[in-house]
Amino acid sequence: MVDLSTKYMGLNLKNPIIIGSCGLVDSVEKIKNLEKHGAAAVVLKSLFEEQILSEIDSLSGDSNYSEGQEYLSYFTKSHNINKHLDLIRDAKKEVSIPIIASINCSNADGWTDYAKKIEDAGADALELNVFVLPTDVNTSSEEVEKLYFDIVKNVKKEITIPFSIKIGSYFSSLAKMVVKLSKTDLAGIVMFNRFFSPDIDLNTLEIKPSNIFSNSSDLFNTLRWIAILSHQVKCDLVATNGIHDGAGVVKSILTGAKAVEVVSAIYEKGPEFIQEMLNDISKWAEENDYTSINDFRGKLSSSKQENSLIYERAQFMKYFGSYK
Numbered sequence: 001m002v003d004l005s006t007k008y009m010g011l012n013l014k015n016p017i018i019i020g021s022c023g024l025v026d027s028v029e030k031i032k033n034l035e036k037h038g039a040a041a042v043v044l045k046s047l048f049e050e051q052i053l054s055e056i057d058s059l060s061g062d063s064n065y066s067e068g069q070e071y072l073s074y075f076t077k078s079h080n081i082n083k084h085l086d087l088i089r090d091a092k093k094e095v096s097i098p099i100i101a102s103i104n105c106s107n108a109d110g111w112t113d114y115a116k117k118i119e120d121a122g123a124d125a126l127e128l129n130v131f132v133l134p135t136d137v138n139t140s141s142e143e144v145e146k147l148y149f150d151i152v153k154n155v156k157k158e159i160t161i162p163f164s165i166k167i168g169s170y171f172s173s174l175a176k177m178v179v180k181l182s183k184t185d186l187a188g189i190v191m192f193n194r195f196f197s198p199d200i201d202l203n204t205l206e207i208k209p210s211n212i213f214s215n216s217s218d219l220f221n222t223l224r225w226i227a228i229l230s231h232q233v234k235c236d237l238v239a240t241n242g243i244h245d246g247a248g249v250v251k252s253i254l255t256g257a258k259a260v261e262v263v264s265a266i267y268e269k270g271p272e273f274i275q276e277m278l279n280d281i282s283k284w285a286e287e288n289d290y291t292s293i294n295d296f297r298g299k300l301s302s303s304k305q306e307n308s309l310i311y312e313r314a315q316f317m318k319y320f321g322s323y324k
């Protein structure tokens with residue numbers, strides 16, 4: 001028997017598969033079913049910063065929304081924030097796996113005291129999905145980065161439970177940013193966020209979403225950066241975006257991830273697929289004479305390569321340069 005247990009943000013997980021934040025994690029029944037099929041923890045469907053602010057506005061009688069905020073207003077009305085707290089309380093009564101709450105945010109102020117309510121409702125941890133695409137040509141990279149540190153600082157003032165941040169890879173110096181973030185009060189960094197990916201409908205000339213779900217070839221970016229950073233950070237790293245089978249989990253652990261967050265594969269194949277992934281991880285470990293996932297974690301982190309820049313350049317020359 002391979003020991004699949006791992007520790008993430010100080011939480012003991014029976015295996016490395018966390019079901020990431022999404023609509024599959026929005027009711028107690030769904031969470032119970034995910035636990036039954038082997039999920040080690042769940043991240044609840046995110047509460048949006050706008051929902052918290054809208055609740056605050058409605059309590060103060062100020063609920064004037066500009067036209068551009070119409071959709072957000074509609075969304076927030078239909079997703080009452082108290083339901084999120086009830087879901088945490090009810091899930092804690094019904095399941096024994098850790099419950100990680102989630103807030104999707106893009107500002108450092110106005111909503112952060114809500115994190116305390118999440119802690120009081122019994123969440124084991126909190127994941128902050130910092131959803132910022134730095135599109136403003138007048139905003140410097142320092143200003144963009146400052147937002148992340150301000151969010152961490154303001155949330156830390158409110159809670160004592162561990163918390164993590166889910167980030168994208170759009171930073172001018174991603175490596176430095178992740179290492180700096182890891183030295184704050186964060187217990188974990190989740191790499192990487194899946195932003196809305198635009199495509200164009202040539203019939204209607206409208207912007208439409210490209211793939212909502214990931215596929216296994218999306219994992220390369222996560223593998224690259226966790227391999228480069230896992231031995232240099234001061235907090236746990238979690239892999240997400242493109243884990244579609246047991247092999248994807250093994251690869252993530254090899255680069256140094258403490259756990260993985262899976263969403264698209266569960267939408268496509270159902271919660272039953274979790275057990276299949278777990279079986280495949282165990283099978284691979286047994287075939288390679290590992291008795292626990294700790295035995296192979298980080299084996300392929302870039303600390304094992306002499307110099308990652310030379311390694312990356314050499315790989316490029318080897319695989320791309322040979323095509324005539």
Ligand SMILES: Cc1cc2nc3c(=O)[nH]c(=O)nc-3n(C[C@H](O)[C@H](O)[C@H](O)COP(=O)(O)O)c2cc1C
Nearest residue numbers: 020021022045046129194214241242243262263264
């Ligand atoms: C339908 C859908 C809904 C999602 N909802 C959320 C959400 O509410 N909050 C969040 O942080 N991420 C959300 N995500 C992103 C996932 O948590 C995850 O980071 C991303 O899908 C990459 O994992 P995957 O490759 O396993 O799909 C959602 C993803 C999908 C596909």
